[in-house]
Amino acid sequence: MRRVLCSLLFVMCVFFAHAANVDSLLNVMTHKEKVRLVIGGGWGSLFSGFNIPFCGKQQVPGAAGVTHAIKRLGIPSVVMADGPAGVRIKPRQHGKTAYATAFPVGCCLASSWDVGLMEEVGGALGEEAAAYGVDILLSPGMNIMRSPLCGRNYEYYSEDPLLTGKLAAGMVRGIQGKGVGTSVKHFACNNQETGRMHNDSQVDSLTLFNIYFKPFEIVIRESNPWTVMSSYNLLNGERTQESRWLLTDVLRRRWHYEGAVISDWTFRRRTRRQIEAGNNLMMPGDVLQRMDLKKAFKENADGENMLDTCVKRVLQLVEKVQRAREERRWREPRLEEHAVLARRAAAESFVLLCNEGNTLPLSPDVRIALFGASSYDMVIGGTGSGHVNAAYKVNLSDVIGNSVGERLKSEYRRWAKGNKHRNKAAGFGFMQKYLGRGALKEMPLKREWIREALDSADIALVTVGRQAGEGRDRERSDFSLTGEERDMLCAVSDEAHLRGKKMVVVLNVSGVIETMSWRSLADAVLLVWCPGQEGGNAVMDVLTGAVNPSGRLTMTWPMRLEDLPSTRNFGDEDVTRYEERDSVGYRAYFDSERIPAYEFGYGLSYTAFSEETLTDGSVLVRNTGRMAGRHVVMWMKNRCLSSFRKTRLLQPGEEEVLRE
Ligand code: GLC
Numbered sequence: 001m002r003r004v005l006c007s008l009l010f011v012m013c014v015f016f017a018h019a020a021n022v023d024s025l026l027n028v029m030t031h032k033e034k035v036r037l038v039i040g041g042g043w044g045s046l047f048s049g050f051n052i053p054f055c056g057k058q059q060v061p062g063a064a065g066v067t068h069a070i071k072r073l074g075i076p077s078v079v080m081a082d083g084p085a086g087v088r089i090k091p092r093q094h095g096k097t098a099y100a101t102a103f104p105v106g107c108c109l110a111s112s113w114d115v116g117l118m119e120e121v122g123g124a125l126g127e128e129a130a131a132y133g134v135d136i137l138l139s140p141g142m143n144i145m146r147s148p149l150c151g152r153n154y155e156y157y158s159e160d161p162l163l164t165g166k167l168a169a170g171m172v173r174g175i176q177g178k179g180v181g182t183s184v185k186h187f188a189c190n191n192q193e194t195g196r197m198h199n200d201s202q203v204d205s206l207t208l209f210n211i212y213f214k215p216f217e218i219v220i221r222e223s224n225p226w227t228v229m230s231s232y233n234l235l236n237g238e239r240t241q242e243s244r245w246l247l248t249d250v251l252r253r254r255w256h257y258e259g260a261v262i263s264d265w266t267f268r269r270r271t272r273r274q275i276e277a278g279n280n281l282m283m284p285g286d287v288l289q290r291m292d293l294k295k296a297f298k299e300n301a302d303g304e305n306m307l308d309t310c311v312k313r314v315l316q317l318v319e320k321v322q323r324a325r326e327e328r329r330w331r332e333p334r335l336e337e338h339a340v341l342a343r344r345a346a347a348e349s350f351v352l353l354c355n356e357g358n359t360l361p362l363s364p365d366v367r368i369a370l371f372g373a374s375s376y377d378m379v380i381g382g383t384g385s386g387h388v389n390a391a392y393k394v395n396l397s398d399v400i401g402n403s404v405g406e407r408l409k410s411e412y413r414r415w416a417k418g419n420k421h422r423n424k425a426a427g428f429g430f431m432q433k434y435l436g437r438g439a440l441k442e443m444p445l446k447r448e449w450i451r452e453a454l455d456s457a458d459i460a461l462v463t464v465g466r467q468a469g470e471g472r473d474r475e476r477s478d479f480s481l482t483g484e485e486r487d488m489l490c491a492v493s494d495e496a497h498l499r500g501k502k503m504v505v506v507l508n509v510s511g512v513i514e515t516m517s518w519r520s521l522a523d524a525v526l527l528v529w530c531p532g533q534e535g536g537n538a539v540m541d542v543l544t545g546a547v548n549p550s551g552r553l554t555m556t557w558p559m560r561l562e563d564l565p566s567t568r569n570f571g572d573e574d575v576t577r578y579e580e581r582d583s584v585g586y587r588a589y590f591d592s593e594r595i596p597a598y599e600f601g602y603g604l605s606y607t608a609f610s611e612e613t614l615t616d617g618s619v620l621v622r623n624t625g626r627m628a629g630r631h632v633v634m635w636m637k638n639r640c641l642s643s644f645r646k647t648r649l650l651q652p653g654e655e656e657v658l659r660e
Helices: 002-028 031-038 106-110 115-131 161-176 205-212 214-223 244-254 271-277 287-295 301-327 335-347 406-417 447-455 483-498 535-543 565-569 585-589
Strands: 079-081 181-187 200-202 227-230 260-263 351-355 368-371 459-465 502-508 524-527 575-577 609-613 619-623 632-637 640-646 655-658
Touching: 002 301, 031 287, 031 301, 106 115, 106 161, 115 161, 115 335, 161 181, 161 205, 161 214, 161 640, 181 214, 181 301, 205 214, 227 244, 244 271, 260 301, 271 287, 271 301, 335 535, 368 406, 368 447, 368 483, 406 447, 447 483, 459 483, 483 502, 502 535, 524 535
Parallel strands: 181 227, 200 575, 227 260, 368 459, 459 502, 502 524
Antiparallel strands: 351 524, 609 619, 619 655, 632 640
């Protein structure tokens, strides 16, 4: 008992020491020092190739931003870097390489429905961030997928608030478990890229709290993220970064959030308003914002208190960083181990959409005719701040040992040489040439090449590629196949089936596409999203059955864009009215005759499972098939997802009871 009391006393002393530390610092800070602390240290690396540090040498070249140090008081500068799929910094730091692991993008990882896996990947991200001297990873992106056309859906998790919140909480726990902070983003209602800096999302209160705020409420309650990132847009006529209702009444009073609110990377706005709203830190920060505050608040005590509130939040954040730095066991980033994890995480997330006549898995020695430019040049991630400077990427063509059709392969190699920029997310990730035109150029195919390849193949494999990114939404046309893609699928399907052979389609896409008009051409369809640097290996692991696919859709795949009511007013430049209210994703199909192409939660397996609901509401899952596999159980209340669980790997005949 004495020992318990002593340790309790010790913890309280430490706590009060820290609290005293923040208050004592606040008491001795000059106004100028307070202003410097709530305004970031400059545009660290808006464009990954640029470094424009207003605050002297950048500690971590390529990081997104830093806070100001206050040397007189021993307050260090805090380093922040993107992003959700990997640490985005310059690939060379201080004279040596600084590659980071490009993990599968958010919408891919989320398809695993595995909170534990999110936490595991988060741990690896946190480790790499710490190794490179990053204190806060600007992740996870977790806005609701209101429309399939949002350019940043690749970074987000789902159309469903509960699934988004639970998965994001796993990611945050993983990252913060390694002593690196997170920034859950973008709060709130940044559900499109069109006009993102000034677009006004007009949403009714019930829909706000039940759909768009709900993931943030869950992630705050379940993982206590060090920071929340306020978004660029307006919400119901008020900038989120200037909304005291949003940043103080909702975030603080209603959800009791104790961390810091940092702005998205915004040029100067109404700095005083932002402080008054409770936006604690203006990132990346510039001298104009400091000038705004130089005089502000001096003349009245209330204002000084609002400034002090923000300064205090930043001091508490700095304190977390200082403690974490002391506890960190610095190490080189374990890139080899993380590559293995990236491969496993991707394979665990792929969604098997169709598998007629058990086309898959393929036998290991099967001869494959490989079609589709993305088979030879995989889309491993998205563009913008979510881009990762990885050391390499594995294409499907790199790992299919016995791909046949020499002429076909040489034609793809020749074509790739002439289309080097086809799938380039590097350089100015925000402004790379194809931004918004996600349908990547496809090589037109000649029948003779197809015939020659299929004459010596056992099966055809075709990859369809899409890219998307920050700063622009997908064009409506991007939802449908391009002419070249349709020609490719039709021609390969014809020639394969003429020869009694099958066609497998791999969807290497950054967002939902139309499937109804062409899926009957394929014998199997595997959705791999943007699977990260180990993508090619992960795809082969699933195609050959080394891994049994267990991914499920986290968003509805509609037959037509018009089937989703949000399409009516998605992407309006200035004002976007969420007239559909909570009819988002699968909720839009309630009481409707329409059916989706593939519904929320859909995903096939190479084995079969039975579910038996027990008296206490738990579910007994049994593997009734002939292959080991994992299964996801969803609980629904009032037709909406209320809980979900994923089994461990169950051998044939094995069973597991899952509880809500
Ligand atoms: C970007 C993004 C945000 C990112 C930040 C820093 O504009 O909206 O997600 O973390 O700026 O790069």
